[in-house]
Every structure is written in structure tokens, then in C-alpha cells.
Amino acid sequence: MKFLKGQDVTYIALSGRSYTATVIERKMDFKKGLIIKSTTKERDFHYLIEIQKNGTKENILCAENQLTI
Secondary structure, eight states, X not given: OOSOTTOEEEEEXXXXXXXXXXXXEEGGGOTTOXXXXXXXXXXXXXXXXXXXXTTEEEEEEEOGGGEEO
């Protein structure tokens, strides 16, 4: 995994909009596989991130390809 816990990244939402985010957890850090495959789409979630959106903080599960430095 190329991003580290606590690292500041840019999250690109499915809508194409980007947000400043911080990596909270990585899939490999969960002992019981808390981040699992999406039930609606055929992809894995790799990171739990926190974004600032409309003045509030929001936690989001995302795939590695949705993040950039």
C-alpha cells in the first residue's frame, strides 16, 4: 500500500470532485478485515480516510486509485 496512516492526500470522489483528506486506517492494519469488499460494486476498499466537507469532517472508505498525493 502506497499511502501511510496519518498521511495527507487528495481524495477524488466518483463525481470527479476532489477533497483534502487524511488517511485514518489502511486495510492491512485491520486485524479482522473490517474494510471489506463493497456489496454494491466489484471493488475492494483499501483505506478509511477523513475529509473536510462543508465545514464538517466525514469518514469515507475508498480504493487506492481514488487517492493522490
